[in-house]
Amino acid sequence: MGADKYILRVEDIHKAYGDREVLKGVSFNVRKGETKVFIGPSGTGKSTLLRCINQLTLPDQGRVFLNDEEVTNSGTRINYFRQKIGMVFQNFYLFDHLTAVRNVEVALLKVKKMDAAAAREKALEELRRVGMEDWADHYPAELSGGQAQRVSIARALAMDPDVILFDEPTSALDPELTREVLEVMKNLARQGMTMLVVTHEMGFALSVANEVLFMEHGKVVERGTPAQLLNDPAFTRTKNFIGKFRDYNEE
Amino acid sequence: MDIIIILLDWIPYLFLGLLQTLGLVLASLAVGLIFGLPMALGQIYGNRLIKSVISVYVWFFRGLPVIVLLFLFFFGIFPSLNMSSVPPFVVAVVVLGLRGAAYQSQIFRGAIQSISEGQMTAARSLGMTRFQAIRHVILPQALRIALPGWSNEYPTVLTDTAICYAIGVQELLTRATYMVAQTYITMPIYLAIAGVYILLNYAGMKALNMLEKKTSIPGFGQGAL
Ligand SMILES: Nc1ncnc2c1ncn2[C@@H]1O[C@H](COP(=O)(O)OP(=O)(O)O)[C@@H](O)[C@H]1O
Numbered sequence: 393m394g395a396d397k398y399i400l401r402v403e404d405i406h407k408a409y410g411d412r413e414v415l416k417g418v419s420f421n422v423r424k425g426e427t428k429v430f431i432g433p434s435g436t437g438k439s440t441l442l443r444c445i446n447q448l449t450l451p452d453q454g455r456v457f458l459n460d461e462e463v464t465n466s467g468t469r470i471n472y473f474r475q476k477i478g479m480v481f482q483n484f485y486l487f488d489h490l491t492a493v494r495n496v497e498v499a500l501l502k503v504k505k506m507d508a509a510a511a512r513e514k515a516l517e518e519l520r521r522v523g524m525e526d527w528a529d530h531y532p533a534e535l536s537g538g539q540a541q542r543v544s545i546a547r548a549l550a551m552d553p554d555v556i557l558f559d560e561p562t563s564a565l566d567p568e569l570t571r572e573v574l575e576v577m578k579n580l581a582r583q584g585m586t587m588l589v590v591t592h593e594m595g596f597a598l599s600v601a602n603e604v605l606f607m608e609h610g611k612v613v614e615r616g617t618p619a620q621l622l623n624d625p626a627f628t629r630t631k632n633f634i635g636k637f638r639d640y641n642e643e
Numbered sequence: 644m645d646i647i648i649i650l651l652d653w654i655p656y657l658f659l660g661l662l663q664t665l666g667l668v669l670a671s672l673a674v675g676l677i678f679g680l681p682m683a684l685g686q687i688y689g690n691r692l693i694k695s696v697i698s699v700y701v702w703f704f705r706g707l708p709v710i711v712l713l714f715l716f717f718f719g720i721f722p723s724l725n726m727s728s729v730p731p732f733v734v735a736v737v738v739l740g741l742r743g744a745a746y747q748s749q750i751f752r753g754a755i756q757s758i759s760e761g762q763m764t765a766a767r768s769l770g771m772t773r774f775q776a777i778r779h780v781i782l783p784q785a786l787r788i789a790l791p792g793w794s795n796e797y798p799t800v801l802t803d804t805a806i807c808y809a810i811g812v813q814e815l816l817t818r819a820t821y822m823v824a825q826t827y828i829t830m831p832i833y834l835a836i837a838g839v840y841i842l843l844n845y846a847g848m849k850a851l852n853m854l855e856k857k858t859s860i861p862g863f864g865q866g867a868l
């Protein structure tokens with residue numbers, strides 16, 4: 393069981409804003425093809441944790457390794473690691489001045505320096521993968537939230553990342569649109585994409601996750617397989633949280 | 644009818660003035676753009692020193708009347724640099740251009756700051772450097788948002804060019820005034836050049852409106868500023 397089996401290693405991440413400790417030492421390892429789902433109340437540091445992995449936020453302490461190469465303290469090489477660590481945001485953050493296909497290809501052209509024809513072909517292929525090829529020439533303002541999120545997933549996929557970070561990808565969407573995005577994500581999981589997903593979608597968590605990590609106050613307080621969390625009496629806090637969440641959703 | 648014949652004789656002379664005025668406007672806007680855009684970027688992305696130097700610059704050039712700047716540069720700064728022989732036209736371009744840069748930088752700054760943080764975040768998350776993100780994501784959006792405000796610089800600079808009369812730039816007003824002195828025809832001449840300014844204004848705004856339409860993107864930037 394060497395460490396080299398892990399595609400991503402996150403070791404003891406700490407982050408404070410002023411004297412407010414947002415992350416108090418979070419560690420976990422991810423194998424290729426795994427989906428890990430992070431749940432927990434808001435303000436617990438889930439977004440901060442994802443952003444520390446690709447260094448959009450610099451952790452105060454702790455290290456991140458991708459394929460045994462250190463991502464933390466990597467200087468300008470971070471721009472290489474970020475190509476390998478895709479990210480999908482709650483509010484999509486599509487580039488508003490570019491059509492769907494150009495959103496997907498812009499980093500292929502400017503970061504990967506692919507030639508125009510190859511980049512276009514790759515971009516259209518990724519749009520097809522998320523069912524958005526018919527919308528290639530539409531601008532973000534012309535897309536529904538679900539469509540925009542699928543384009544943003546295609547944009548992340550186009551870089552051929554080793555892992556994709558999803559930060560509440562459906563929280564800005566109503567239930568109908570949530571379903572189409574979750575469908576795309578389930579397919580990715582099935583195709584063997586390695587994913588870290590912060591979400592409040594318990595159905596998704598329980599059906600897709602290899603492991604669910606329950607975070608509270610900057611720490612992972614309980615973690616286990618979906619079956620463990622549901623059936624093992626030890627996982628009281630997670631169950632309590634999920635229960636509350638279900639009640640809340642049904643109101 | 645004599646008046647018309649006399650005026651017709653002067654048309655080539657006035658036309659050269661028109662060219663000088665247009666040249667002043669275009670060169671000043673260009674200088675303003677070339678300096679104003681980097682200044683806006685410096686004010687947003689630069690370190691504290693860069694930010695404060697630019698703030699002082701903006702404060703200085705926006706705080707003085709154009710004519711004071713013209714005299715300061717024409718009679719003061721250029722001669723003291725042993726550059727008295729620099730033609731007034733060049734001095735005028737420098738002054739209007741540097742002053743325009745101060746105004747333009749604030750237009751661009753507002754536009755860049757109106758772009759949501761998420762655009763930069765998304766660009767960086769794909770592995771773009773900060774420079775690439777600014778170049779390929781932030782500026783294409785910011786320039787579109789800035790365009791309507793930037794367009795207002797055109798009539799401002801156009802009307803400012805007439806003040807360059809004061810340092811003897813051979814632009815429209817200078818030539819018109821010389822014509823008046825030579826011909827004793829006053830009202831028709833000033834009316835004529837007023838008409839020329841109005842036409843220049845109209846043509847410029849039309850061109851800029853067309854540029855706005857050509858570069859517009861569905862659903863983008865409406866009411867952003
Ligand atoms: N840039 C920041 N500056 C200051 N505080 C921040 C910043 N980003 C996040 N925080 C704070 O850190 C805490 C955790 O935030 P976040 O990671 O977004 O939590 P979650 O995603 O679990 O809701 C929150 O209290 C939030 O206010």
Ligand SMILES: [Mg+2]
Pocket residue numbers: 438439440559560
């Ligand atoms: Mg969050």
